[in-house]
Each structure stands twice: as structure tokens, then as C-alpha cells.
Amino acid sequence: MNRKFVLVFALLLAAGAYIQLVEPKPVLLERPLSEFPARVGEWRMVREDIFSPEIMAILRPTDYMSRDYVDAQGHRVTLYIGYHGGRKGDGGIHSPRNCLPSSGWYTNSTGLIPVRLRDGRDVEIVDTVMSKDVYTVSFYYWYQVRGGILTNEYALKLSEMWNSIVSRRKDAAFIRVSMPIPDPHAGRNPVMDRFVADFYPLIHQYLPE
Amino acid sequence: MTVSKWLEANKWYVAAYCVVIGLVYHEIITDMVSDWARDDNYSHGFLVPLVSAYFLWANRKSILEAPAEPAGWGLWIVLLGLAQLVVGSLATEYFTMRTSMITVTGGTIVYLLGWEACRRMLLPLLYLLLMVPIPVILYDSMTMPLKLFVAKVSVQGLVFFGYPVLREGNIIMLPNITLEVADACSGLRSLMSLIALSVAFAFLTQRGVWKKWVLIVSALPVAVITNIMRVFLTGVLAKHYGSVAAEGFFHEFAGFMVFFVAMVVMAVIGWGLKLGEKRHES
Numbered sequence: 369m370n371r372k373f374v375l376v377f378a379l380l381l382a383a384g385a386y387i388q389l390v391e392p393k394p395v396l397l398e399r400p401l402s403e404f405p406a407r408v409g410e411w412r413m414v415r416e417d418i419f420s421p422e423i424m425a426i427l428r429p430t431d432y433m434s435r436d437y438v439d440a441q442g443h444r445v446t447l448y449i450g451y452h453g454g455r456k457g458d459g460g461i462h463s464p465r466n467c468l469p470s471s472g473w474y475t476n477s478t479g480l481i482p483v484r485l486r487d488g489r490d491v492e493i494v495d496t497v498m499s500k501d502v503y504t505v506s507f508y509y510w511y512q513v514r515g516g517i518l519t520n521e522y523a524l525k526l527s528e529m530w531n532s533i534v535s536r537r538k539d540a541a542f543i544r545v546s547m548p549i550p551d552p553h554a555g556r557n558p559v560m561d562r563f564v565a566d567f568y569p570l571i572h573q574y575l576p577e
Numbered sequence: 578m579t580v581s582k583w584l585e586a587n588k589w590y591v592a593a594y595c596v597v598i599g600l601v602y603h604e605i606i607t608d609m610v611s612d613w614a615r616d617d618n619y620s621h622g623f624l625v626p627l628v629s630a631y632f633l634w635a636n637r638k639s640i641l642e643a644p645a646e647p648a649g650w651g652l653w654i655v656l657l658g659l660a661q662l663v664v665g666s667l668a669t670e671y672f673t674m675r676t677s678m679i680t681v682t683g684g685t686i687v688y689l690l691g692w693e694a695c696r697r698m699l700l701p702l703l704y705l706l707l708m709v710p711i712p713v714i715l716y717d718s719m720t721m722p723l724k725l726f727v728a729k730v731s732v733q734g735l736v737f738f739g740y741p742v743l744r745e746g747n748i749i750m751l752p753n754i755t756l757e758v759a760d761a762c763s764g765l766r767s768l769m770s771l772i773a774l775s776v777a778f779a780f781l782t783q784r785g786v787w788k789k790w791v792l793i794v795s796a797l798p799v800a801v802i803t804n805i806m807r808v809f810l811t812g813v814l815a816k817h818y819g820s821v822a823a824e825g826f827f828h829e830f831a832g833f834m835v836f837f838v839a840m841v842v843m844a845v846i847g848w849g850l851k852l853g854e855k856r857h858e859s
Contacts, residue, residue: 373587377597379659380601381601386663463714465714465717522714525668525670528668529667532667
């Protein structure tokens with residue numbers, strides 16, 4: 369008997385069995401995102417999008433919401449939350465860094481900015497301005513994993529790996545706030561800042577720690 | 578003992594190895610194959626294992642004559658490959674999962690047959706890496722600047738020849754049509770296929786190490802230049818024939834033509850490198 373071969377077989381089969389049997393446990397939301405309030409401070413929900421089966425087949429989130437809110441001055445801001453809890457068949461998070469440019473969006477600028485919350489804390493999130501045809505849109509986005517905020521895809525992947533090994537879960541959420549703006553070089557958008565400050569604590573409550 | 582004698586004695590184990598790999602990796606393999614079928618950028622994936630098998634066959638004499646001197650280090654490479662598999666599948670990181678197959682096989686060869694035998698099988702083994710799609714994040718960060726470059730140069734060409742045109746990022750606006758230099762027409766779609774082909778071509782036709790590299794590296798400018806021509810010509814045709822020139826059949830046909838022209842250019846470069854060789858010898 370070739371013992372070395374047998375050893376390689378045993379190792380291969382053990383690794384194969386491990387990935388088949390020790391799957392991360394999905395983490396479900398305590399309250400579905402559909403229960404997310406339609407009124408938050410002065411913001412009022414004016415539209416809620418239900419994604420088509422085609423989009424859902426690509427995104428495969430565990431739960432999601434895509435809504436438009438308007439404030440008293442009529443500023444209209446879109447909020448998307450995609451929650452990926454790690455059920456079998458759930459997809460991963462699609463980073464706007466990949467998806468938007470490859471569907472024809474042009475990145476005017478992108479960078480990290482601190483946003484001041486109501487409790488005086490600053491959170492660092494991604495601020496990016498993209499254009500397609502005649503539209504220019506300001507996007508703020510971040511990833512939330514177990515209560516913490518991440519702003520890049522590599523860190524997201526690493527934390528997913530780490531959590532899978534250490535605590536057998538790989539839930540993560542993607543939060544994107546967006547609003548059309550007239551000029552790609554207008555600089556920071558105070559309406560978006562206010563929106564994030566108003567919604568951040570609530571989003572935090574809905575996602576798992 | 579040579580590899581040839583070793584193979585004689587262990588052929589059933591080698592067969593069993595293929596079965597075990599198939600068993601452990603079947604989901605990962607079928608998933609990758611469906612990527613090849615779905616993504617134009619990786620359709621060359623179907624060819625890669627065949628080319629790799631050809632390299633194995635072409636080098637069979639040297640491989641079979643290699644001494645079989647097992648090296649314990651190989652086991653560590655196997656373990657590294659398996660760590661790749663486990664961590665990759667925990668994080669759903671496909672590149673890591675898929676390449677682990679190649680690491681494990683390389684490690685097994687070192688462990689059972691030694692470094693020298695592995696060295697002689699390195700080309701077919703490493704060539705297999707080209708069948709694995711690169712992570713999207715990396716691929717996009719590499720190709721985005723090239724994409725913008727293609728758009729910029731084609732627009733300058735169109736302006737130079739008097740076509741009224743505007744560019745915003747990778748979007749080209751002609752009076753009657755907007756061209757989007759998106760993934761499919763950036764030239765970077767065909768880039769991966771062209772690299773896979775140029776590596777095969779380099780090892781099949783060139784002897785000198787630097788000549789192989791020249792041929793492989795030239796895949797990049799060839800892909801970029803042929804795509805600038807494509808965008809430019811689409812712009813010219815769109816001006817005269819309207820948007821049909823940039824859609825449907827013409828679009829597909831142009832994509833194919835660009836790849837064909839790129840291959841011809843690569844063949845000419847390969848031939849040029851050979852030409853120098855002959856002159857040098859005589």
C-alpha cells in the first residue's frame with residue numbers, strides 16, 4: 369500500500385467533509401426590513417421598490433429594502449439596505465465599486481468621509497459621485513458586520529472569513545444612500561449627511577450585533 | 578526509480594486520486610464551468626485544460642524520464658492547498674477555492690515524485706491557473722484605467738478626423754448615438770482570452786525565455802490597440818449608418834473581428850521573433 373497516497377486521500381476527504389458539513393449558520397433578522405418605519409424624523413417614505421425576479425436571482429439577499437424618502441423641503445433620498453445572512457443559496461454583497469462602473473456608470477470621485485451622528489460620534493463611510501448619461505448621483509455607502517462599520521471590500525471579505533472560522537456566521541449588510549445631484553463637482557452634500565445622521569441609529573437597530 | 582516506473586506501479590492510485598479530487602471538488606468545478614459558459618471573458622476556460630493536457634503530452638518524454646525522489650515538503654504544499662479550500666469556501670471566495678485544486682495537485686506531485694518531476698510538469702500545471710476567473714474586484718481595478726484609455730484615444734481619433742463627438746468618462750456621445758465603452762467593448766473582455774492564448778502560443782513556438790515573455794506581454798497592447806480601432810470604427814459607422822452599427826449583429830461581429838485581428842497580430846509578432854532567431858543563427 370502506498371501510504372503517502374493514502375495520507376493525501378485522507379487529508380483531501382477530511383477537508384471535503386469539513387466544507388460540506390461545517391457550514392456557517394445563517395443569522396436571520398429579528399424584525400424584517402419591511403417593518404422599517406415609513407416615517408423617520410421629518411423624512412417620509414414616498415416610494416418602495418419591489419425587485420423583479422431577475423434582479424432577485426442575481427442579488428439573492430436574505431432581506432432587503434429599497435425606499436425613497438422626502439424631507440420637508442422636498443429633497444428626495446433613496447435608501448437601500450441589503451442584508452445577507454448566509455442562508456444556503458444567499459448571494460454575497462455586490463459592491464457598487466464593481467457593479468455600477470461595469471454597467472456604464474462613470475466614477476467622478478470616491479473617498480472616505482466622516483459623518484457626524486446625532487450623539488456626536490463620527491462614522492466613516494464611502495462618498496462617491498457617479499454619472500451615467502445625463503444623470504449624476506451622489507452615493508454614500510458602507511457595510512455593516514456585527515454592529516461594526518467597514519468601508520472596503522477586502523476588509524469585508526476578511527471579516528467574513530474570520531467570523532466564519534471563529535463564530536460560524538458570515539452575515540453582513542450593505543447600506544447605500546443616494547440622491548441625484550446637478551453637478552458632479554459640487555462637493556459634499558449636506559442633505560445626505562443629515563439623512564445618514566437621522567437613519568443611522570435605526571438601521572443599526574435592525575441589523576444583528 | 579523514474580517517473581515512468583513509478584507510474585507503472587501506482588497507476589491505480591493515480592486513478593483513485595482523480596476520483597477523490599472529483600468527489601471533493603465537483604461542486605466547485607461545475608460552478609466554474611458554468612462561469613465559463615456564462616461569462617464571455619472566460620469562455621477560453623474550456624480550452625485551458627485541453628492545452629494543459631497537450632503540454633503534458635508534449636513533454637511526456639522528459640517527464641517520464643525524471644527521477645522519482647519524493648520530497649516531504651510536498652505535504653506542506655498539499656496542506657496549504659487544503660487550507661485555501663477551507664478558508665475560501667468559508668468566505669465564498671471562488672478564486673481561492675478554485676486555485677486550491679492546482680495547489681493540492683502540485684503539492685501531491687512534489688510529495689510523491691519530488692521537485693524535479695514537478696518542475697518538468699510546471700507548465701501544464703501553472704497553465705491551469707488561466708482557467709480560473711480572477712476576482713472581480715481585482716479585475717476591475719486593473720482594467721478600469723485601460724477602459725478609460727481606450728475611450729479617450731478613440732475619441733481623439735474621431736475628433737481628429739472631424740467627427741463631432743463628446744466623451745464623458747467611458748461614454749462616447751456622437752450626434753445620433755451614445756456609445757458606452759462598457760466591459761464587453763473595452764478590449765479587456767478579450768484580454769484574458771488573449772493572454773491565455775498568447776501563453777500557449779509562446780510556449781509552443783518560442784524557445785528563448787525573453788521571447789516567450791515578449792509574446793505574452795504583447796497581448797496587453799494588442800488588446801488595447803485593436804479595441805481602440807474597434808471603438809473608432811464603430812464611431813465612424815454609427816455616424817453614417819446610425820445606431821445599427823453599434824448594436825446587434827454588427828456589435829457581435831465586430832467583437833469577433835477584433836479578437837481575430839488580435840490573434841493575427843499576435844501570430845505576426847511570433848513570426849517576427851522567429852525571424853530574428855534565424856538571422857542570428859546564420
